[in-house]
Amino acid sequence: MPDCGVYLHWPAEGESWIHPEDVATVRQLIPSRRVLRRLHWDGRYYQLQYGRHRMRVRPTLWTRVEGVDLEVGExxxxxxxxxxxxxxxxxxxxxxxxxxxxxxxxxxxxxxxxxxxxxxxxxxxxLHVRHRLRSDFYKFEPPGFDRSADIELLDVGDLEADDER
Incomplete structure (x- = not known):
């Protein structure tokens, strides 16, 4: 996420899939060919955005749309x-x-x-380039180090500290 999609048809669940505070906004925008941006999931509702409009809906059937990198109002x-x-x-x-x-x-x-x-x-x-970092996109493993294979150990004998003399 975020991803984009459309509700070409009104879902069969009536209005039970819409957060009660967002029914008017959803009725205004859905069903349509408008491409909505799904921002995040809070455990119960997806938060959708279309321009300045935000709404919360439960998971329902929508048509996913690929390749949308611009936003309404941009x-x-x-x-x-x-x-x-x-x-x-x-x-x-x-x-x-x-x-x-x-x-x-x-x-x-x-x-x-x-x-x-x-x-x-x-x-x-x-006009503005937005840089978005994706978590877990780059996975760097530190290079392995096998001391026995890479370095020949040098025998230096018994070492004494200067203060022991």
């Missing part, structure tokens, strides 16, 4: 792509999943003007 540069796009700095208004083609698309806005054309990830460049 500023990005729209690349020109040889004049195909109106290049500039935009904010991500929505991240959606197209199940027919198994693809994630991004809808952008500048100020109050929202663009209706979806863009692919290749059309966007994030």
């Amino acid at each position: 500023q990005v540069e729209l690349l020109s792509k040889m004049g195909k796009n109106d290049a500039g700095i935009y904010r991500i208004a929505e991240i959606a999943f197209l199940p027919q083609v198994q693809q994630v698309v991004y809808y952008l806005q500048r100020g109050d003007l929202r663009m209706n054309h979806p863009f692919r990830r290749e059309d966007l460049r994030p």
Whole structure:
């Protein structure tokens, strides 16, 4: 975690899978093609995020979506792509999943003007690079040291300290 996914259909459990304080938010965002970010598990609920919206839900069937590294509200540069796009700095208004083609698309806005054309990830460049460390990603073992095989021991005889004379 974190990972991303969508609820394309309302789960069969009614509202019992939603934290009671988050029912209104969940009803507003689910079901849809919006790509939600699952942040963590507290032992009973997953905490989900979509832009400024946060909600808690119990484990239910959702469609996992791979390769989403941008977030709603994040500023990005729209690349020109040889004049195909109106290049500039935009904010991500929505991240959606197209199940027919198994693809994630991004809808952008500048100020109050929202663009209706979806863009692919290749059309966007994030303005800020976020570095995330993953625990247990790097596993370094200290090199082994077998003294008997690597070093020939030197016999120095009996050693005496200077203060014993």
